[in-house]
Amino acid sequence: MVVLDMLVLATTxxxxxxxxxxxxxxxxxxxxxxxxxxxxxxSAALSAAxxxxxxxxxxxxxxxxxxxYQVEFSSPLxxxxxxxxxxxxxxxVPLSMVRIVVRGDARxxxxxxxxxxxxxxxxxxxxxVRAEAAK
Amino acid sequence: MKxxxxxxxxxxxxxxxxxxxAPITAxxxxxxxxxxxxxxxxxxxxxxxxxxxxxxxxSADDKPTAVFxxxxxxxxxxxxxxxxxxxxxxxxxxxxxxQVLVDYGEGRPRRIGVAIKGFRLLGGGAWKDLNGSPVxxxxxxxASVTP
Numbered sequence: 001m002v003v004l005d006m007l008v009l010a011t012t013x014x015x016x017x018x019x020x021x022x023x024x025x026x027x028x029x030x031x032x033x034x035x036x037x038x039x040x041x042x043s044a045a046l047s048a049a050x051x052x053x054x055x056x057x058x059x060x061x062x063x064x065x066x067x068x069y070q071v072e073f074s075s076p077l078x079x080x081x082x083x084x085x086x087x088x089x090x091x092x093v094p095l096s097m098v099r100i101v102v103r104g105d106a107r108x109x110x111x112x113x114x115x116x117x118x119x120x121x122x123x124x125x126x127x128x129v130r131a132e133a134a135k
Numbered sequence: 136m137k138x139x140x141x142x143x144x145x146x147x148x149x150x151x152x153x154x155x156x157a158p159i160t161a162x163x164x165x166x167x168x169x170x171x172x173x174x175x176x177x178x179x180x181x182x183x184x185x186x187x188x189x190x191x192x193x194s195a196d197d198k199p200t201a202v203f204x205x206x207x208x209x210x211x212x213x214x215x216x217x218x219x220x221x222x223x224x225x226x227x228x229x230x231x232x233x234q235v236l237v238d239y240g241e242g243r244p245r246r247i248g249v250a251i252k253g254f255r256l257l258g259g260g261a262w263k264d265l266n267g268s269p270v271x272x273x274x275x276x277x278a279s280v281t282p
Contacts, residue, residue: 003151009152011263013152021167026169034175035181039271042181042185043272046188046273046274061145122278125276125277
């Protein structure tokens with residue numbers, strides 16, 4: 001009887017611990033994926049901003065540097081006049097335990113960054129103006 | 136007599152449950168701690184590569200100078216190239232575990248990267264050696280190259 005009681009208690013607690021651990025791991029995975037995506041987007045935004053030289057070739061090079069990320073130039077009608085560029089990206093993170101609590105088997109993480117091509121007097125050629133992360 | 140028997144059963148239940156659950160709880164806490172460390176390391180290499188990509192290149196070849204290396208290490212450890220500025224973000228990491236990577240071409244760096252090598256991440260009673268991960272790369276963007 002004692003052993004049976006203990007087994008019921010231990011099993012219940014074990015399930016609870018596993019559920020909490022699973023949720024924490026999922027959250028950690030979301031956080032890591034978000035941080036990685038943010039880093040990649042910031043890097044790509046700087047690469048794109050470095051290419052902005054006031055020419056259409058520069059705009060093309062900036063688009064190539066942006067890769068698969070969504071690109072918005074500060075002058076959408078005349079991108080060659082743009083001094084800054086905004087990149088945004090979205091990635092899906094598969095979930096394991098959190099799906100018990102929230103609906104869906106994956107969670108979207110988003111990241112964006114705005115980088116500006118700096119003037120000739122600046123010690124750096126491009127600088128990050130804004131970086132935004134969203135989970 | 137009956138009272139003593141019930142108390143004994145409770146003690147035995149507690150002992151058995153504790154023997155099973157305590158190691159699992161300890162391993163879980165350690166595992167979570169390892170994930171927090173990994174997230175922090177990701178943030179640190181990101182900061183290091185970003186700061187390093189804006190530093191003036193003061194080497195004649197693709198090998199960073201000791202000064203450059205030191206500044207990037209500071210950025211990884213403290214979030215700033217100035218080491219007096221802050222406390223280290225992670226206490227148990229050493230400078231020799233920070234690897235500064237340079238993608239070099241046409242007489243100047245193209246990209247600056249930072250990776251972690253030889254760092255042991257403890258979690259759930261096991262460990263994972265980080266070699267070259269996490270890593271972050273940034274395009275080199277400093278205006279001056281002064282060999």
